Amino acid sequence: MEKSYQAAQAFSGDLSFLQEPADAVAIRHQVLILHCLAEGQQPISISWYKNGEPLPPSSYIQQLLNGSLWIRNFQKRQRNGTDEGEYSCAAQNRYGRLLSRKARVQLAYLSRFHRNPQPMAVAEGSVARFQCLTTAVPKATIIWERNRTELVTADPRFTLLPDGILQISGVTKDDVGVYRCLATNPANSRYSDEAWLTLTGSAHLSHQEPVILSGPQNLTLTVHQTAILECIATGNPRPIVSWSRLDGRSIGVEGIQVLGNGNLMISDVSVKHSGVYVCAANRPGTRVRRTAQGMLLVQAPPEFIAWPQSATYAPGDNASFSCVVEGVPQPTLAWLKNGKYVEVRENTRLSDNNRTLTILRVTYSDEALYQCIAENSAGTNQASARLAISLPQDAPKLPEKVIAFPITSTAIQVAWNRPSPADTDGIIGYVLHIRRAEDPSTQETQEALSKMTFKHKLMNLEPSTKYALFLRVYSPVGISRDSGTIFVTTRDIVPKTPDFSVTTVNDTSIRIDWEGAPPSSTIQGYKLEYRKMPCTSFQGTQILPRNQTSFIYYDLEPSSLYQIRLVAFGNSGDGNDTHRFVSLRRSGKVVPDPSPDSEEEHKPTLGLIFGVCVGLACPVLCLLLLFLLYWKRHLCKRKTNEGCGHNVQEEKTDQAIEEERDRNSEEPTELLSVNPTNVAEADSSLGRDATRVKEDQSHEPPHPAV
Incomplete structure (x- = not known):
């Protein structure tokens, strides 16, 4: 049988995300809003998930009318756990369901100092180095003080590195004093311990071989961040600091800058900057030198090179979707059907390291929105396509004016217009599809109805629960399109009056x-x-x-x-x-x-x-x-x-x-x-x-x- 399909742009009612939730840092006891915006044929319902599970109801977490998630009072510790985690949203309309990327939400915090400044005794004219190390989200701003007065960093002898490092070149008597740092971020502010800087002797020292006081550390960054590789050396005469790559490739000049007397800064890093960097301290006029090296690893989140394309197939055709993704490290691929992971079954195939999804002998049950999910340690990304099944020309008409309303806390009444006698003769019956709207993991329930049924009561439902339902007509020649998804919520349980x-x-x-x-x-x-x-x-x-x-x-x-x-x-x-x-x-x-x-x-x-x-x-x-x-x-x-x-x-x-x-x-x-x-x-x-x-x-x- 020859395939019959159309390009993705033919589906004007496809569902897609305009805005997905982004990684965020929340402040304790303050409001946090995560955005989720989708476009496509209305109505579109939005639901939220945390760590892969439906977000449980809470008195301080609400979903706004535009689909965004509003957390009134972000908490770290509570009886049901923490508000930190991975948040994602799902959008659904009559064509299917899409799952967004995962957004990592962290609570702002500032730890105690893991490393405090240590006392230093150096020769006049030499170099000094202090460091205070803390863990903070977001990254803390470090300010240095001498004798409890903020240090004037306009002096080129002072070099401040983002990781809480203070370098002083050409130390003088005026630099002697007590040093400490102040770490500040939205969560807190902390002072480090104090440390003395003292002088040990004359500035005119005898010959001294080059010594690297602190060399580059291994760094793992994400693209577009800034890398700073430290290298501070001392000696007499003052050594000359130079940089190179261990693989012999040129470091380049674009975005490259030297801070102080030898620190290397690379702005807007990309994957090509990954490598082992070597810092060398050379004694002027000789070949004597000391070296230290550190690795820079730049990761890149998944990025699509080829996207799956929406298409329409006739019943019995073989359908396939493909996606090509690049990223560092190499992303893993998975496929979703209406927000659920695709299971390899008799008519489902995954090949080429999950790049290609093939569905054999498609039927009406295969109509859905399919997603290619790419994920690595740097992030996640997704692309979607819709699979539609073409209907024969004499397929039954859609049910008209389908309505639904709750009648009790456990029952919903569904009704629709009676078709004309001519249309009724060609109908076998109706099938009513219903599922819980807020939880896609629940199994859909189907109820078959006779062709003379035009209203039906759904029983044994859950109180105060939102349901999604639609109706299809069956005939000897095929199935109609669905009537359009209707959302209805059952009533609350009638309260019991106390004695x-x-x-x-x-x-x-x-x-x-x-x-x-x-x-x-x-x-x-x-x-x-x-x-x-x-x-x-x-x-x-x-x-x-x-x-x-x-x-x-x-x-x-x-x-x-x-x-x-x-x-x-x-x-x-x-x-x-x-x-x-x-x-x-x-x-x-x-x-x-x-x-x-x-x-x-x-x-x-x-x-x-x-x-x-x-x-x-x-x-x-x-x-x-x-x-x-x-x-x-x-x-x-x-x-x-x-x-x-x-x-x-x-x-x-x-x-x-x-x-x-x-x-x-x-x-x-x-x-x-x-x-x-x-x-x-x-x-x-x-x-x-x-x-x-x-x-x-x-x-x-x-x-x-x-």
């Missing part, structure tokens, strides 16, 4: 206590209210924050019976409500639920009158007595209802309740989704819950008011 107790403080006050919400609870706050029996509506509504565990009602009516109701609420709505009944009679006990109409109180009276009537056999008189009794009960009922006024607080409207929830909640933006309490539903549950009344601890001393 509570009621204590009578006095004849007109009661105290309500309940257990506090655990840290992992979804409770955002509580709604507390009461009603005076036999009133039908609740009043005295209080919206309380989640950290409150008690409340006191004052100015209630003495010798009255009240029902107390507590409801916990969260982002997903109101939880179950719990009830208690309390009597403000002198006994001060929690009592069982009485009948609102006090029918039990009147039933004996009715029976007695009925018995008298039968005994007296006076029907007319009996009817008259029954009528009078009924009228009396009616008047008492009206009087009782009129007494159900809000003698403590005015009853709050639903709008006022919502406003108070917003004020008290620790997460005001999330409380906007909380629904007002449905009083009618609460009243319907009263009959069920009133039988589960417990005795109140009314005889215990009252708790102090909150």
Whole structure:
């Protein structure tokens, strides 16, 4: 079968990174922002990873709307580890998933000095050298002091090298004193120990052979950095310092500079500067010399010479991608498919040291974004390409107007338009693809649906989890394109209202206590209210924050019976409500639920009158007595209802309740989704819950008011 493919530029909707996270140094307790920006067909979702694992949720780490990662308070040590590590981001749209380069994030620090300046006694006119060595990220700035006064480095006799080295040529009596260094970076500042510089004799010394006090050290740098190779020598007469390469190649002149009396500086190093450098101290007019050598190794991060190209293939074709990379040391190559490492299977081949990826007899399941990942000790790089499968002309049409929305904390409803009868006849069915959006390592789930199904409920999902899903149509001639990825998040778990107790403080006050919400609870706050029996509506509504565990009602009516109701609420709505009944009679006990109409109180009276009537056999008189009794009960009922006024607080409207929830909640933006309490539903549950009344601890001393 002949291949059919198109060039990469044909894919205008391909996914690619405009900005990837870069290596960074963070300051303790300060903000750090890592950027990740991708372009391609919308919608594009961004997710973050740390050390190859999905970034765990944190109260001080947030993902901004533009995809960047915002770390509010960078930490070194915490219970879950450190914020230091390798960070990467992943971008995904309908065509697949891409993984960015790894960015190394370090916390700024400044160690104690590994090496402090040592006392030196030198002859006048000779050379002196001090060094202070510390480990710092980022590199520390070194300032030298003599007698605790900053050294004036404009004097050409003083040479300061970046590694904390101070060289003094032609030492004089004015140079005698106490020397120390100050190391400073964004993390800290430290002073080294002090060291004396003294003179030992006259400046006019006898003959002295050349001696190299300090020669070049082995260095490993990355391209574009600056290399400084030290070489300081003494002798009489003063030796001449020269440089050469051990391999005989010329050092060159571009970017080369001599510091002080013999230190070699190479600016903007490249791979060609790698080699062994030899420092020679020569006695003038003779062939006497001393040498020292050090190796300079320059590394280069991976750089692509050839990139994989996007292409479209017909089903059954063989597809291949290739990439060529250079770098020092030689980069290793790996291939990813939608952000996961490609596994060598029956139809997958890797060859030429992983430079070429071949996929045999491609199918629709091979459609994806493929990445060539190059990595060495100097860094990482990536290049991507898209593999598309061409569809036959009579392939089924895309599902139209696919929507999805959460219905519970573990279920999502998916629906789409019903196709025309002509299109329905050629359909075998639908396949719904769903996976966790934030974790690409989770396996995708597929559910097959009949062709007469136009809505489906996905069950057994995780609460408060973001899912990505799309729909495809299957027919005898092939598969449609996917409907486009839809992202939907399941609801939070409905909070469970804790049990509570009621204590009578006095004849007109009661105290309500309940257990506090655990840290992992979804409770955002509580709604507390009461009603005076036999009133039908609740009043005295209080919206309380989640950290409150008690409340006191004052100015209630003495010798009255009240029902107390507590409801916990969260982002997903109101939880179950719990009830208690309390009597403000002198006994001060929690009592069982009485009948609102006090029918039990009147039933004996009715029976007695009925018995008298039968005994007296006076029907007319009996009817008259029954009528009078009924009228009396009616008047008492009206009087009782009129007494159900809000003698403590005015009853709050639903709008006022919502406003108070917003004020008290620790997460005001999330409380906007909380629904007002449905009083009618609460009243319907009263009959069920009133039988589960417990005795109140009314005889215990009252708790102090909150």
